Amino acid sequence: MISKEEVKHIAKLARLELGTSSSRASTDKEIDKMQKNLSAVLDYFDLLKKADISKKKPSFTRATEEQARKDEVTSLNHDMAEKIIKLLPDKKDDYIKVKTIL
Amino acid sequence: MNLLELTIKELHSGLKKKDFSSTELTKAYLSDIKKNDKNIGAYLKVSEELALSQAKIADEKISSQENITYLTGIPCAIKDNILVEGQNCTAASKILENYVAPYDATVIKKLKENGAVILGKVNLDEFAMGGSGENSAFGVTKNPHDKTRVAGGSSSGAAAAVASKEACYALGSDTGGSIRLPASFCGVVGLKPTYGAVSRSGLIAFGSSLDQIGPIAKTVDDAKIIFKVISGKDKLDSTSKNYEFSDLDINIKDIKIGIPKEYFVKGIDPEVEKIIKETIKKVESYGAEIKEISLPNTEFALACYYIIAPAEASSNLARFDGIKYGLSENQKDLLDVYLKSRGRGFGSEVKRRIMLGTYSLSSGYYDAYYKKAEEVRNLIRQDFENVFKEVDLIFCPVSPFPAYKIGEKLDDPLLMYLVDIYTVSVNLAGLPGLSLPVGKIGSQGKEGGLPVGLQIIGNHFQENKILSVASFIEKMLQ
Numbered sequence: 001m002i003s004k005e006e007v008k009h010i011a012k013l014a015r016l017e018l019g020t021s022s023s024r025a026s027t028d029k030e031i032d033k034m035q036k037n038l039s040a041v042l043d044y045f046d047l048l049k050k051a052d053i054s055k056k057k058p059s060f061t062r063a064t065e066e067q068a069r070k071d072e073v074t075s076l077n078h079d080m081a082e083k084i085i086k087l088l089p090d091k092k093d094d095y096i097k098v099k100t101i102l
Numbered sequence: 103m104n105l106l107e108l109t110i111k112e113l114h115s116g117l118k119k120k121d122f123s124s125t126e127l128t129k130a131y132l133s134d135i136k137k138n139d140k141n142i143g144a145y146l147k148v149s150e151e152l153a154l155s156q157a158k159i160a161d162e163k164i165s166s167q168e169n170i171t172y173l174t175g176i177p178c179a180i181k182d183n184i185l186v187e188g189q190n191c192t193a194a195s196k197i198l199e200n201y202v203a204p205y206d207a208t209v210i211k212k213l214k215e216n217g218a219v220i221l222g223k224v225n226l227d228e229f230a231m232g233g234s235g236e237n238s239a240f241g242v243t244k245n246p247h248d249k250t251r252v253a254g255g256s257s258s259g260a261a262a263a264v265a266s267k268e269a270c271y272a273l274g275s276d277t278g279g280s281i282r283l284p285a286s287f288c289g290v291v292g293l294k295p296t297y298g299a300v301s302r303s304g305l306i307a308f309g310s311s312l313d314q315i316g317p318i319a320k321t322v323d324d325a326k327i328i329f330k331v332i333s334g335k336d337k338l339d340s341t342s343k344n345y346e347f348s349d350l351d352i353n354i355k356d357i358k359i360g361i362p363k364e365y366f367v368k369g370i371d372p373e374v375e376k377i378i379k380e381t382i383k384k385v386e387s388y389g390a391e392i393k394e395i396s397l398p399n400t401e402f403a404l405a406c407y408y409i410i411a412p413a414e415a416s417s418n419l420a421r422f423d424g425i426k427y428g429l430s431e432n433q434k435d436l437l438d439v440y441l442k443s444r445g446r447g448f449g450s451e452v453k454r455r456i457m458l459g460t461y462s463l464s465s466g467y468y469d470a471y472y473k474k475a476e477e478v479r480n481l482i483r484q485d486f487e488n489v490f491k492e493v494d495l496i497f498c499p500v501s502p503f504p505a506y507k508i509g510e511k512l513d514d515p516l517l518m519y520l521v522d523i524y525t526v527s528v529n530l531a532g533l534p535g536l537s538l539p540v541g542k543i544g545s546q547g548k549e550g551g552l553p554v555g556l557q558i559i560g561n562h563f564q565e566n567k568i569l570s571v572a573s574f575i576e577k578m579l580q
Contacts, residue, residue, distance in 0.1 A: 002461075010457050010460050011457065013460050013464060014416060014444075014456050014457060014460040015423070015441055015444055016441065016444050016448070016453055016456060017441040017442055017444070017445025017446075018445065020445075020446075033450075034454065034457060037454055037515050038454070038458060038461065040514075040515070041408065041515060041516055042458075042461070044404075044408075044516055045408070045409060045471060047402060047405045048402055048406065048475065048478055051402050051477075051478045051481060052481075053474075053477040053478065053481065069337075080204055080205060083204035084204050084427075086204075087201065087204065087427040087428075088427065089424065089425065089429075089430030090425075090430065090432075096425060096426065098425055098439075099433070099435050099439060101435075
């Protein structure tokens with residue numbers, strides 16, 4: 001069983017707020033539910049311990065093999081940049097505006 | 103003649119003969135959607151203006167007879183995780199509720215080049231995470247065969263739209279069964295292509311080593327027409343392959359079909375089992391060789407998938423941060439912008455998967471979960487490699503049971519994940535798979551009942567073999 005502290009830690013790593021900060025009860029409820037749900041699924045994952053991987057060398061999905069491309073400048077139309085800038089939630093001129101972090 | 107009943111091929115011939123125009127056809131679909139979709143909930147947004155302008159262009163092309171293909175002037179629906187320029191693309195999530203796609207996905211570019219008519223964007227489980235369609239932030243799509251039941255997911259709206267004749271065909275995406283499962287539940291044809299056969303550029307990413315876009319259609323022939331148009335190498339997707347589809351007309355007597363014994367075990371609905379086995383028997387009576395096979399690592403597939411897919415999702419969905427686009431909660435500091443935008447923007451299933459993925463990638467757990475799952479994935483891949491040395495295709499059910507009641511499994515994620523038990527292996531191994539409607543449970547004659555889909559799995563890039571045999575079975579069952 002995963003602990004409540006672990007749930008909170010993972011949520012922080014994932015940048016997810018659980019519940020709403022204005023209501024302590026809703027936060028506790030969502031953490032409880034997440035604890036219960038995650039524990040059940042993680043218990044199920046224990047099944048993989050039975051898998052016999054001794055015969056097979058570990059190799060990862062080769063998603064990038066033979067697929068490297070040349071580093072080259074390509075032209076994109078200016079319209080696209082405008083459309084993307086239009087989607088910014090907060091901006092100044094054509095720049096993304098973020099909160100100060102220092 | 104009811105235009106909405108016709109297949110792509112039949113409509114194409116009617117358009118060419120000027121029996122009707124694409125504008126008439128498009129209007130027929132639009133008015134049917136207006137009248138009936140409130141009972142189904144397949145569409146998130148109907149793009150009437152776009153559809154009518156595309157129909158007009160198609161009609162001009164048809165009268166001047168230039169560049170006409172099978173898809174010219176034929177109305178379709180697009181799953182709302184595929185970008186159509188200038189249209190909303192929500193992925194059925196509150197975090198993208200007001201997002202307008204700045205460009206076309208490669209598959210959309212290809213459809214447009216072929217003169218397709220886009221009726222609108224259709225519902226899905228939020229970010230394609232789910233097997234029922236119930237995880238949409240904008241309502242549940244209902245199964246056209248029984249409106250108290252789910253349409254299946256995650257391409258819920260795509261399958262329901264085709265089944266209820268609110269689109270002639272649709273594009274869906276399949277990460278762990280998301281095309282095949284709703285196709286099976288709704289009684290339509292769904293093809294999940296080989297990984298790399300279709301460009302993923304412009305598909306909102308869920309599990310990048312698993313995702314594929316594919317067609318949902320009324321017939322096998324229609325699915326083939328669409329697949330031929332959307333497949334092929336794209337420089338915007340480095341995992342896409344140079345792939346020329348070659349038509350194949352197979353004699354069923356030359357085909358060896360493997361039946362994996364691990365797929366017919368406890369937990370399968372006896373009615374589903376009966377329909378699948380009867381179909382297999384019938385195919386055998388036409389001369390196909392049927393052989394029992396073993397995929398020994400099948401029992402690990404679901405656990406393996408539910409580690410890998412959420413791990414990739416947790417990374418892919420990091421881009422929704424309240425800064426670049428989508429829902430943004432204005433807060434005093436940056437961390438709070440992240441926490442609140444994501445906390446309020448994502449639904450509970452998406453949060454659960456981000457949490458699962460973050461957990462199995464986090465320090466101390468990586469080896470036990472993610473690395474282990476990748477190793478097991480290799481075993482699963484190996485199982486299929488071995489089997490395809492002996493057989494041409496694999497037949498099994500798409501789902502252990504037919505469409506279930508809305509709300510039935512919603513509170514228990516593990517129960518919900520078990521729906522994917524027969525579909526995830528195909529994605530883990532990057533194989534093509536098709537769902538073909540082969541019967542109905544509880545039907546009296548042709549009316550009523552819940553559809554059951556046969557899953558036909560082939561080796562990498564052997565969509566032609568799958569489609570040829572599926573087409574044979576389709577005719578056999580008529």
